[in-house]
Amino acid sequence: MVAFFNFEVTLNCPRASYTTTMKKHFLTITIISAFIVTGILSSCRLKCVHGSGNQTTEKRKADDFKKVEISGAFKVHLKQDSTLGITITADDNLIKYISTSVEGGTLHIKSKKNFCDPGDMVINIGVKNLEEVKAAGAVEVFSDGKITAKDFKLDLSGATKVTLDLNAANVSTEGSGATEITLKGQAASHKIDLSGAGKVNAFDFVVGTYDIETSGIGHCNINVLQTLNVHTSGASEIQYKGSPSTVNNDKSGASSIKKVD
Template sequence: MKTRIAVLCSTLLVVLLISGCGFQIVNGSGTVVTEERPVSDFTRVDFSGFGELTLVQGDNEALTIETDDNLLRYIETTVSGGTLTIGFAKRVWFPLLRPTHSIHYQLTVKTLNHLELSGAGTVTAALLQADNLMLVESGAAVINLADLTANVLTVDMSGTGRVDLAGAVTSQTVELSGLGSYNAGDLASQTAQIHLSGVGAATVWVREQLDADTSGAGTIRYYGSPQVNASSSGLGTVQRLGNK
């Protein structure tokens, strides 16, 4: 009985908050269209909310959005200080947008050195080259880069998201907190520094040197035969998976 009362109270509170703030559910019209947005002169991308963002590297920067025609006005895209921000208008609470199909973005970049995701979006790229690249993931977002080539890779993950990487980098530095999962067993790297806090998990492929630090109950797994400097201040573990 107490549990049912608590659930009812929580539901009522959400309804009151939504009503009090003027939020309303916006259903997609069912008429799916593609719109081009003008973008230029950016090397950083900040993607929030939800939807599927496909990255393509090319000579001409471009952005297209595919969704219900009545939802386009709620999607904001701006470029400021070299950062392209893709998100939803402040006047709408994005969980109340109900597209008939997943919102799809296709973004062509010349150079990308910073990619940040928050919310529940997904970013994929078949091929990406960068000198220095930083990936920031929070919430329940997913990043999937199938063939990444970079000199220096830096990754900062929090929340329950996932990062899947393949390709080759010279060095990688990973900070993972929360329940996230970092899957880079197919990303060859010469050196790696991995710090895990919480109960997340990281898998890497390292050839020369691995610095692995765990706190909490996280797990670091690695391929290769690098020199390993491992430290743990909790129940975390560092495990070798063998050679690639």
């Protein structure tokens, strides 16, 4: 299905009118996308495996990895540990369809079949050194304890939710769709590229230098110490704590940036 939209903006229109128009277009796109997804999911339910309701736990071994790539509807718990290992809890008739493999230093997690009413599918991962988490779909990622890294990257799409306690030198975050990211800890620098309706909750994540680029209706709540560089478009909103000595604000559309206590 292809949807076409006529988008017309009068340059001398009031800001409130522009904001309303932008939000109406994003709402229209969101509603149509929801109908498309609903249709796809309805079709998939005809060819899916139903969960038994009887949960079981399986332990798996893994070769060394520094990156994790996840797709599906899993709840993933990450723990920085000297012992590598994977523990999966899911319905006993579904667990065999959950694939875990390490290729080129990346742990890949995905489902081999479409699942209907699978219940919670929880994956606990022990990792020595973690550099990147890539997730798509309806994945939820949590850290059990603090994760320490030099350079750390988040690459998220869909309705992914990530909650991490993180200490790193340099952090890079890319989010598209309705991703939601909650961070606490600290970093020397954090670069954010956010599109769609993404949200970053990071008032408890103290960073020296922030570079933020957003489009759509993204929201960022951050805590910055020294430098804040912002490039926003659409109806994005950025709120920041801290007293940075430098604030560079390149915004367009109905975007806003403001300091909060």
